[in-house]
Amino acid sequence: MSGESRGAAARHAARRQLPIGEGRGQWGIYFAHPGANVRGNDEFPSTAPDHRPTILFRVVDEPKWHQLYRGACLGCDWEGETRERERDAVEDAHDHAWPGWRDLPGVKPSKSNYERWLSDVKRAYPPGWLEAGGPIVTIRADSRFSRHSPGRAPGGGYDLAASYYQTKKTQRSAQEALDLEFHVGGAE
Template sequence: MTKEPRGAVARHTYWQSLPHGERQGVWCIQINQPGWPSGGLNDVEETEEHQPTVLARRTPEGKQQRCGACLGCDWEGPDHRRLNDAIEDANDHAFPDWRNMPSVLPPPPYGDRQRWLENVAKAYPPGWFQRGGPIITMREESNGLHWAMRAPGGGYDIASPHQRPKKEVASTAVQDSLLDQLR
C-alpha cells in the first residue's frame, strides 16, 4: 500500500489518481467544501495563502471521518466525526482570530444587500473577507450548521452560538441596534 501524501491538495490529487474501487478509506476534499473541483474531476489548485477546507474519508467500518485542512500548506487537523468541528479547526489554522469576530444577523431576504455588506464589512477587520475569512451569523434555521463558501468573500458562514431572535419585533430591534453600532 502506498503511503498517502499530506495536505489537502496532495491528498485530493492522490485520491483522484486511484481507480474508483480503491478510494475507500483515502482522504480527499469533502464535496462542496472549498477546493473541491467542479464535478470532482478537475485539478485542485493550491493557494498561496492559508485557506480552510475539510478532508473526508469513510473508514472500512463505514464511519465518516473528517479533518480540517488548508489549501495553502500541508496542515491537517485531528480527525472528527462532526463536520462543524473540522471546519472550526481549519478556520483556527487559517484565521486564528475568527472566534473574536462579532456575530451578525444574516442578510435580509428582501432588502438592501449592499447596505448589509457595507455594514458587516465595518464590523470585521479591513481585508478580512477579501482574504476568505469567515463570517459568524445568528441564524434560527441553520440547526447550528456551518456553511462553506457563504461568507461575503467566499469563506465559511459559521453559525453563531447565539440564535437569532424568533420574534419579528425583536429581530428588527436587534438589526437596528447592530446597524447603529456599525455606523
C-alpha cells in the same frame, strides 16, 4: 494509512488517481468544499494570501460504516486532528487559516438592502477581512441545525453558523451572538 501524502491537495490528488470506489479509507477533500471540484477549476475562488481552509474526509467500516473528518489547508500541508463531526473540522481549519474568527460578531443574514448590510458587516469585522476571503459568522433561523457553508461569505469564504462557534475558554450561544449583532448596527 501509511505511505499517504500529507496536505489537502496531495491527498485529494492521490485519491482521484484511484479507480472509482477504491478510495475507501483514504483521505480526500470533502464534497462541495474548496479544492474538491473534480473538473479541475475552483468553484470557490479566493484571495486568501497564504492559508485557505477546507475539509478532508474518509470512510471507515469499523466498528460500523461512518465518515471521519479533518480540517485542512489548501495553502500549506497543515491538517487538523481527526473528528467525528464535519463542523468541528471546519472550525479547526478556521483556527489555522483565520485566527481570531471566534471573536467576530455574529450577524443576521441580509433580508433586504444587501449593500447597507454589507457595509455594516465590514465596519464590524477587521479591515479587509471579507475581501481576503475570510469567514462570516451568521445567526440563522435555527443555527443549531445549520451547517457551515463554504463559499457563502462575501468574498468567497465560509459562512459559519453562529451556534457552532466556540472560544477556547467558553462556548458562545446563539443568543450571545445575537446580542453582538445589535452592536454591529445591521438592519433586518
